Amino acid sequence: MSTYVFGHTTPDSDSIVGAISLSYLKNKLGEDTIPSRQGDINPETAFILDKFGYEAPVLKTSYAEESVYLIDFMESSQSPDDIAEATILGIVDHHKLGDLKTNGPLEMWVRPVGCSNTIVKQMFDYFDIEIPKELAGMMLCAILSDTVIFKSPTCTKEDTKACKELADIAEIEDYKALGMEMFIVKSDVLSATKRELVLRDFKDFNMGGEKIGVGQLEVVDLSVFDTMKDELFAQMQILKEEGDRHTILLLLTDIMLEGSQLLVISNEVDKIESAFEITLEESQVWLPKVMSRKKQIIPFLETQF
Amino acid sequence: MSTYVFGHTTPDSDSIVGAISLSYLKNKLGEDTIPSRQGDINPETAFILDKFGYEAPVLKTSYAEESVYLIDFMESSQSPDDIAEATILGIVDHHKLGDLKTNGPLEMWVRPVGCSNTIVKQMFDYFDIEIPKELAGMMLCAILSDTVIFKSPTCTKEDTKACKELADIAEIEDYKALGMEMFIVKSDVLSATKRELVLRDFKDFNMGGEKIGVGQLEVVDLSVFDTMKDELFAQMQILKEEGDRHTILLLLTDIMLEGSQLLVISNEVDKIESAFEITLEESQVWLPKVMSRKKQIIPFLETQF
Numbered sequence: 001m002s003t004y005v006f007g008h009t010t011p012d013s014d015s016i017v018g019a020i021s022l023s024y025l026k027n028k029l030g031e032d033t034i035p036s037r038q039g040d041i042n043p044e045t046a047f048i049l050d051k052f053g054y055e056a057p058v059l060k061t062s063y064a065e066e067s068v069y070l071i072d073f074m075e076s077s078q079s080p081d082d083i084a085e086a087t088i089l090g091i092v093d094h095h096k097l098g099d100l101k102t103n104g105p106l107e108m109w110v111r112p113v114g115c116s117n118t119i120v121k122q123m124f125d126y127f128d129i130e131i132p133k134e135l136a137g138m139m140l141c142a143i144l145s146d147t148v149i150f151k152s153p154t155c156t157k158e159d160t161k162a163c164k165e166l167a168d169i170a171e172i173e174d175y176k177a178l179g180m181e182m183f184i185v186k187s188d189v190l191s192a193t194k195r196e197l198v199l200r201d202f203k204d205f206n207m208g209g210e211k212i213g214v215g216q217l218e219v220v221d222l223s224v225f226d227t228m229k230d231e232l233f234a235q236m237q238i239l240k241e242e243g244d245r246h247t248i249l250l251l252l253t254d255i256m257l258e259g260s261q262l263l264v265i266s267n268e269v270d271k272i273e274s275a276f277e278i279t280l281e282e283s284q285v286w287l288p289k290v291m292s293r294k295k296q297i298i299p300f301l302e303t304q305f
Numbered sequence: 306m307s308t309y310v311f312g313h314t315t316p317d318s319d320s321i322v323g324a325i326s327l328s329y330l331k332n333k334l335g336e337d338t339i340p341s342r343q344g345d346i347n348p349e350t351a352f353i354l355d356k357f358g359y360e361a362p363v364l365k366t367s368y369a370e371e372s373v374y375l376i377d378f379m380e381s382s383q384s385p386d387d388i389a390e391a392t393i394l395g396i397v398d399h400h401k402l403g404d405l406k407t408n409g410p411l412e413m414w415v416r417p418v419g420c421s422n423t424i425v426k427q428m429f430d431y432f433d434i435e436i437p438k439e440l441a442g443m444m445l446c447a448i449l450s451d452t453v454i455f456k457s458p459t460c461t462k463e464d465t466k467a468c469k470e471l472a473d474i475a476e477i478e479d480y481k482a483l484g485m486e487m488f489i490v491k492s493d494v495l496s497a498t499k500r501e502l503v504l505r506d507f508k509d510f511n512m513g514g515e516k517i518g519v520g521q522l523e524v525v526d527l528s529v530f531d532t533m534k535d536e537l538f539a540q541m542q543i544l545k546e547e548g549d550r551h552t553i554l555l556l557l558t559d560i561m562l563e564g565s566q567l568l569v570i571s572n573e574v575d576k577i578e579s580a581f582e583i584t585l586e587e588s589q590v591w592l593p594k595v596m597s598r599k600k601q602i603i604p605f606l607e608t609q610f
Contacts, residue, residue, distance in 0.1 A: 074402075088402070097379075097393070097407040103607050104401050105459075105599065110413035126431065154410075294410070302408050 008073035018071035115146035136169035144179035207305035210246035275304035313378035420451035442475035449484035512610035515551035580609035
């Protein structure tokens, strides 16, 4: 039996870097853990791994009979199918309390901050363990990504503090420039298929018995999507049917304009409109100031469903 | 809207002292919280409050529209009926991950240790807040109670470490003697009704759709129950019917012998026997070394149901 450390399905940079950073910390504390991942590495994460010279965690989607630490999620819909057969030793997360359960006591480091790696940084401090320079650089990038370079409403003082300290360790002076470099990589939506784009940062939620998928793409200039909206809608429709989903939302977030274009395919469009008090035109609407799926989208859907 | 800090239904010393200690810490950190409780104070807790000069937290069983911090539980079956209408800001606990959910991110300090107050002690250290002498004495007692003066298999090095440090702050040299004094108070089962005894430290669990209640009484000498078994069984039967429960278990724990007499009233006695690989005689059995409901009873029931 091994102990694996991994993040959610369709992993983002926080999930991948978090698996590596938390596994490193646990190993330093005398445990024997392996970082893993539930899905493909996205372009932004590939950029981060490459920049700091790390390998991607091992791909593993089944965890029956294994011990596990979860990072960046605590929802069954974002878990491996056989999570109930694994022993969850601990959870490090910054989301709402989800629907996972355990049979025994566990360790949970959950904080209402912008990024799981901010919590991992606090854990390193708590246990007084040194963070290697290159790992600090990756953790810094994870936080810059999750907080959209501090622009997201989910960003807290603890996140900016962690970034400053990690930047010191990583010896990176202009870390906001590093963040922009990362988001420009992230903005490369032309080399991917439309299906890949919808799924790049995609999460399913169970809401009142309905399965609702919400994807998000963050770019430095929204106009890259101008010519591909029809194709994105077509892929959303296909994914909705494939997954027997009630609704698929896609947030196209412009990090410079600080707002999101919301694309909607739903069995009950009126429910979505009422959740956000909006009127869709051609199945979409511009939402000024909306940058966070977690804080500005999910709670309103939860209330509605 | 106020913020309340409280523990589980049928509160034990950890839940009551934890409400007071966590509320004190939160207030020191600049929040405005009130410690509260969901039920009556038991004799052991009354002894602790009296010894260190604290008032009992306010009795409050409804929390709709309030903000809350939970301590020592995260199961809906141990929550106020209207917990879904409250905003859970945070949870400090040492049990398994239960079935509570939230709509937004929260703070969770969950550790696989013997007592919630051990975690609160670590939080005081983390935030570098001083613990008042009398509060330290109460927290010490809560840990001694939950860990049965370090004899419970749930007791960890972190619990003993916290106790030593709290005893220093409280200026209590022989804290094991204080623990015994407390357990002698707890052993006074003669001045309570049999119904009160069954309910004194009683928790309901949802297991595979069935409601299962498990009570525990810890005494320094099991023989005090010799003449009251029939009456205890009668009250268990009444409570089983009143609450539409599948099973009621009562653990009579002898902290000197380090074992428990298990009393069983169940719709499916064979399932209980098979869960623990035991054969009941007159609906009871002696379980050597069994002192922890959480670690030595609940997991086996969970697996069975």
